[in-house]
Amino acid sequence: MTSYKFSKKMAELKPSAIREIFKSLGQPGSIAFSAGNPAPESFPVEFINRAAADILSNSSTLALQYSITEGYTPLREAVEARLRDKFSTGKDSDTVLVVSGGQQGIELTAKVMCDEGDTVIAEEPSFIGALNAFRSLGLNLTGVPMEGDGMNVEALEEALKSNPRAKIIYTIPTFHNPCGITTSLEKRRRIYELAREYGAIIIEDNPYGELRFSGSDVPTIKSMDTDGIVVYCGTFSKILSPGMRVGFVCAPETIAQKIVVAKQVEDVHTNIFFQLIAHRFMTEFDMDGHIESIRKLYKHKCKLMLDTLAEELPDDIVWTKPKGGLFVWCTLPERLPVDKFVRDAAAEKVFVVPGSAFQCDLSKPINAIRLNYSTPSDEDIVKGIKILGQIARN
């Protein structure tokens, strides 16, 4: 039997430990608050079916042949126009590229900007996919505690000061994963200023930005980017389909050129057929009406979850009240250690993700869980939260 010597950075990166707990997920009767999936009823299946048939009948070579790494030009232009109109994002010196999901945009940006041993500063907790991408590149992570209006900016400054190799600030300012929190305008401005002051690049990850169901939009950090230091990552995963793996980045042109080179050696280009679908979704379909219907659906599901939490959970558990996105974050009291809580819930076939899955610093467990409301049915939301309430009161 051959024993393998893996690269140092990959040797340390393990598949998620929570997989074990989730083995029975998907069995009949299980209730999954653990996913990050959009509601399947939100997929515009009929539109995709019609568009697919038309593309294959009239543009089959374009849709099936090799394509260019930068992405399908009309899609890039449509995304650029929407980013400008809706998010004031993208200057003349910026370039929009198509990538294979938001995940790839994050990973490629870190790859082109950072050497092994450099530091990424992120919200603590943060999106596991991004944290593991940084780890896979041999980067160090420094977490900045999350507050109700975004990361603690004093702690951010401290982290920048004490990490001369801090190259990137990674943030999800809108409907944060896992916290559901939106960073205030004031803090966004401060994060931008600090990045500029300390010579860091910001990755603004905004997969949920289209999914606001109450309150008003807060300007993106990218909209403040007069210095060319923000790489904005977006995706069609939450408004069209995640299985198609089509996302985009809006980046200063010089950075975008490097991202193209890095993307070329990873997957040559993103599936071109679904780039054509995404383009038609933006230009031939009532995209805004479709997004509005998703917002309504999630507003309803989120309210149902928040109302049931208020009815069923004991007073010593606190949770966030998101105005968009997919997640509620529940902080547990000391008397309820999260690992036992998650196992007990799984034994009752209710699946939630423990805080430890989202940590930069794995040595300081966060006693909290993430709940997703977009995937489960209304009935399961009520039933599942009742079960969590019973476990919490025991």
Next chain:
Amino acid sequence: MTSYKFSKKMAELKPSAIREIFKSLGQPGSIAFSAGNPAPESFPVEFINRAAADILSNSSTLALQYSITEGYTPLREAVEARLRDKFSTGKDSDTVLVVSGGQQGIELTAKVMCDEGDTVIAEEPSFIGALNAFRSLGLNLTGVPMEGDGMNVEALEEALKSNPRAKIIYTIPTFHNPCGITTSLEKRRRIYELAREYGAIIIEDNPYGELRFSGSDVPTIKSMDTDGIVVYCGTFSKILSPGMRVGFVCAPETIAQKIVVAKQVEDVHTNIFFQLIAHRFMTEFDMDGHIESIRKLYKHKCKLMLDTLAEELPDDIVWTKPKGGLFVWCTLPERLPVDKFVRDAAAEKVFVVPGSAFQCDLSKPINAIRLNYSTPSDEDIVKGIKILGQIARN
């Protein structure tokens, strides 16, 4: 204006210099021998159209929702069965994974096996996409000269001996890109033995293995893999569609597990809709009949190109006679420096790729060009080769 500090490994990786020469490619009247594209008439458009409609009507959630990183299980099983039946590839200790094109399989394997500063040994010349993937990971390249029956195995042993950090031997033994050469069985055995002896992993890249149009199949190196040291990379790009970006790896399970972790942080999973299409292509369509028709098409186009080369080119140019795949490799005499030849051809709107595009060692220019016969029409093959002949005789 912000000046950026990119990662060392990416700072050195430049987009291909031949892009400049190819600016007028695609203009009316241009003849492209430069592509690596399959013939668009080989795409089974009607089948894909029918399968797409059925999938979107009956399995839309499966096709559009998030999926697992390893790939769609029935597709993995179908690929595994075909590899065993047709290529004697894949032991019980091997795992098949779906990746986003053969390119991703190569890049991920190198990522999990190699630290920065490790060495990859490859045929000289070799596939630019793989070489740049290795470079993007901060790896050193050592080229082993290509001969008519595969790489020089004495030089391979020398390279392994003198590079204690040689972790990977990268080879395209069947219908090599760019040379069109097939490595003999004897040399395949020797390459395998040497890898075992010196503790290296072999990446066997086999994108063209299904495209043999004369002679008999030579066993894959993976078929000899009793030690679990070969990662086999395949793809649907040349038999179904390259634009869909669906490939696969067959790897020892321990390596495959690491590849899954590395893939998850790059793109989460491969476009699931086209994994379903690929699965139906393998199980519900006359895949073998379809591949046979592609072989016939390429046999015809290759013969036409070889015959025209024999008629039109002066005696001091020599070229390979492929028995499959997509490429002919022409070695030019000293009197015809390749850079000038490529520029002169481009001025006549005939596009060929210079040897320098495929080199491990960029300091020793190879005076040769790669010609592709799968993309151009019959008429353009004859017309284009005649123009090359005129340039060569001037």
